[in-house]
Amino acid sequence: MTALxxxxxxxxxxxxxxxxxxxxxANEGEDSGVPYAGFINPANPPSGPYGGTSLVxxxxxxxxxxIGFGVGTRGLTPDEGILMRxxxxxxxxALRRYLSWLGVEAWTKPDPAALGVVVPKGxxxxxxGFEKTFQRYGREMYCNAVVPRTDAEKAxxxxxxxxxxxxxxxxxxxxxxxxxEYTSLHDALRANLFIVPNVNAVNDLLQQRRFVILQxxxxxxxxxxxxxxxKSVFKGHGMTVQFHPAxxxxxxxxxxxxxxxxxxxxxxxxxxxxxxAIAQAKDHPFxxxxxxxxxxxLGKVLGEAxxxxxxGEVGGKQARKICLPHPVDGISxxxxxxxxxxxxxxxxxDRSIQNLDLAxxxxxxxxxxxxxRAVVAENAPDIAASFFDRLAEVFVEHAPxxxxxxxxxxxxxxxxxxxxxxxxxxxxxxxxxDEYLRQGFLGPASSELHxxxxxxEDWIH
Numbered sequence: 224m225t226a227l228x229x230x231x232x233x234x235x236x237x238x239x240x241x242x243x244x245x246x247x248x249a250n251e252g253e254d255s256g257v258p259y260a261g262f263i264n265p266a267n268p269p270s271g272p273y274g275g276t277s278l279v280x281x282x283x284x285x286x287x288x289x290i291g292f293g294v295g296t297r298g299l300t301p302d303e304g305i306l307m308r309x310x311x312x313x314x315x316x317a318l319r320r321y322l323s324w325l326g327v328e329a330w331t332k333p334d335p336a337a338l339g340v341v342v343p344k345g346x347x348x349x350x351x352g353f354e355k356t357f358q359r360y361g362r363e364m365y366c367n368a369v370v371p372r373t374d375a376e377k378a379x380x381x382x383x384x385x386x387x388x389x390x391x392x393x394x395x396x397x398x399x400x401x402x403x404e405y406t407s408l409h410d411a412l413r414a415n416l417f418i419v420p421n422v423n424a425v426n427d428l429l430q431q432r433r434f435v436i437l438q439x440x441x442x443x444x445x446x447x448x449x450x451x452x453x454k455s456v457f458k459g460h461g462m463t464v465q466f467h468p469a470x471x472x473x474x475x476x477x478x479x480x481x482x483x484x485x486x487x488x489x490x491x492x493x494x495x496x497x498x499x500a501i502a503q504a505k506d507h508p509f510x511x512x513x514x515x516x517x518x519x520x521l522g523k524v525l526g527e528a529x530x531x532x533x534x535g536e537v538g539g540k541q542a543r544k545i546c547l548p549h550p551v552d553g554i555s556x557x558x559x560x561x562x563x564x565x566x567x568x569x570x571x572x573d574r575s576i577q578n579l580d581l582a583x584x585x586x587x588x589x590x591x592x593x594x595x596r597a598v599v600a601e602n603a604p605d606i607a608a609s610f611f612d613r614l615a616e617v618f619v620e621h622a623p624x625x626x627x628x629x630x631x632x633x634x635x636x637x638x639x640x641x642x643x644x645x646x647x648x649x650x651x652x653x654x655x656x657d658e659y660l661r662q663g664f665l666g667p668a669s670s671e672l673h674x675x676x677x678x679x680e681d682w683i684h
Contacts, residue, residue: 224242224260224261224262225237225242227386230398231397231398231401232390232395232396232397232398233395233396233397233398235396236393236394236395236396238265239269240263240265240266240267240268240269241262241263241264241265242260242261242262242263243259243260243261243262243263243273243277243279244260245258245259245260246258246259246260246282256355256359257281257355257356257359257360258281258282259279259280259281259282260279260280261277261278261279261280262277262278262279262389262393263275263277263295264276264277264295264301264302266301267295267297267301272295272296272297273295273296273297274294274295274296274297274298274299274300274301274302275294275295275299275300275301275302275305275306276292276293276294276295276302276305276306276335276392277292277293277294277295278290278291278292278385278386278389279291279292279293281353281356281360283352283353283356285352286350286351286352286353286369287352287369287370287371287372288369288370289350289353289356289367289368289369289370290367290368290369290370290381290382290385291364291365291366291367291368291385292315292335292364292365292366292367292385292389293360293363293364293365293367294306294335294336294338294363294365295363296363298338299336299338303336305392306335306336307336308620308621309619309620309621309622309623309624309627310616310619310620310621311335311392312333312334312335313416313619314388314391314412314416314619315331315335315365315366315388316331316415316416317412317413317415317416318331318366318384318385318388318412318415319331319366320415321384321411321412321415322368322381322384324415325377325380325381326377327368327369327371327377327381328349328350328368328369329366329367329368330342330346330349330350330366330367330368331365331366332364332365332366334365335365335366338362338363339362340362341357341361341362342357342361342364347361350367350369368381368385370382383404383408384408387404387405387408387409388408388412390405391409410596413596413612413615414596414597416615416619417593417594417595417596418591418593419592419593419595419597420437420448420590420591420592422448422451422452422455422456424590425437425448425449425452425566425590426452426456428588428590429452429456429510429564429566431534431588432534432587432588433534433537433563433564433565434532434534434564434565434586434587434588435564435565435566435567435587435588435589435590436516436566436567436568436569436587436588436589436590437449437566437567437568437569437590437591437592438568438569438570438571438589438590438591438592439569439570439571439591439592439593439628439632440570440571440572440593440594440628440629440630440631440632441570441572441631441632441634442594442631442632442633442634442635443592443593443594443595443632443633443634444592444595444598444632444633444634445568445569445570445592446514446568448592449463449512449514449566449568450463450512452510452566453510453512453566456510457508457509457510457564460503460507460508460509460510461500461509461510461511461512462496462499462500462503462511462512463512463513463514464496464511464512464513464514465513465514465515466513466514466515466516466517466518466519466524467515467518467519468518468519468520470518470519470524471523471524472495472523472524472525472526473493473495474495474496474524475495475496475497475524475525475528476495476497476498476524476525476526476528476547476557477492477493477494477495477498477547477548477549477551478492478493478495478549492549492550492551493551494551494552496511497511497528498551498557500563501557501559501560501563504560504562504563505560505562506562507562508562508564509562509563509564510564510565510566511563511564511565511566512565512566512567512568513565513566513567513568514567514568515568515569515570516567516568516569517569517570518570521580521583522580522582522583525583527545528545528557529582529583529586530543530545531543531544531545531557531558531559532559532565532586532587533586534588537558537559537560537561537563538559538560538561538562539561542558542559542560543558543559544556544557544558545557545558567587571628572628572629593630594611594615594630594631594632594633595632595633596608596611596612596615596633598633598637599611599633599636599637602637603636603637603638603644604638604640604641604644606641606644606682607636607637607638607644608636610636610648610675610678610679610682611633611636613675613678614630614631614672614675615630617665617668617671617672617675618630618665620668620671621665621667621668621671622665622668623666626664626665629659629664629665631652631655631656635647635648635651635652635655636652645682645683648679648682648683649683652679653676653679653680653683656672656675656676656679657676659672660672660673660676
């Protein structure tokens with residue numbers, strides 16, 4: 224641990240009081256039977272109980288080493304700023320996803336500052352051999368993984384991930400020789416901050432649940448992804464409609480429409496989009512795409528047809544049925560056939576739109592489409608990814624859970640050259656950020672957002 228400073232990090236970041244060696248105390252006092260060593264906040268005393276966040280190793284004679292983050296038994300002080308920051312919580316979740324991708328068992332507590340929450344029993348059972356560790360420090364642990372013993376390369380990645388993430392939170396400076404490895408890790412963590420589904424993932428969920436909503440902030444490609452599913456999976460067999468506040472039950476299900484050809488005022492029954500899609504799903508799989516599904520009042524638009532949207536009761540003799548208010552083409556009952564699928568998109572950043580009520584929400588499966596840094600890196604000038612990272616840092620670090628969905632999507636950063644990118648920033652991204660600032664959506668983090676906004680403007684000029 225001492226050797227890391229000078230070998231990996233700047234020597235000026237080293238302070239002897241930030242090392243805690245409790246291997247020799249394994250049979251003494253409160254640490255009896257649970258040896259450990261780790262990094263702690265250097266503001267703590269040189270021995271005894273400590274507070275704040277720590278990076279700790281727990282060795283055993285036969286189960287290997289458990290590495291992880293924890294809170295000292297004296298509580299959050301002096302690291303409330305780290306432990307209660309949304310960004311730290313999101314980074315440890317990204318770390319767990321990264322370790323899972325490596326094939327390493329890992330666990331994170333939803334809230335690192337929740338000292339009253341112990342490591343759940345189901346989690347403890349996933350880490351055999353560390354029963355004493357969990358018994359003694361189960362309240363203080365909030366992120367841990369077992370260091371692999373038979374795969375040196377994987378073990379290196381696990382230890383590096385924990386140490387370099389801790390270094391980031393402590394603002395330790397990495398030496399130049401290790402910058403590529405350090406940067407690669409944090410790029411991987413950024414990629415794991417947001418889940419980015421692909422066509423196969425969407426189709427898998429459609430096959431399981433049949434009725435799916437792609438949700439996310441603007442500019443993340445929800446509509447485009449839905450179109451790709453229609454094209455590649457359903458071979459174009461489908462239709463796309465868009466909801467807005469004026470859409471009614473008559474538009475979507477069935478209604479009466481004036482007969483313009485009749486000499487006197489007459490009405491005929493008109494099929495809505497749902498009936499048209501169901502009719503075309505008789506012979507082959509058919510996908511109905513509903514864009515901006517939450518812009519309409521779904522309770523009124525669906526009416527009694529909401530009863531049909533139950534994935535386990537579709538097709539066959541046991542399919543759910545409703546009676547139509549107006550028979551159409553000799554049909555008075557409606558059911559959903561086996562070949563019918565519905566894929567909708569929903570903008571989660573529009574605060575003028577009410578959330579879906581629970582009765583409607585229960586009928587759909589949801590998949591979040593998040594900003595995708597890789598798309599920016601592959602389809603825009605290099606500086607676009609740099610600005611994307613700076614903006615994402617503000618939202619990840621400071622935004623409460625209910626405003627993280629405001630993070631602008633990758634579409635705002637896509638351009639073939641810098642001139643085109645400047646135009647997009649000037650006329651699309653900066654006006655959006657200005658609106659966020661006027662509305663005060665990020666609260667105390669508004670100053671951080673304003674700094675990125677000014678940096679964008681300075682680069683444009």
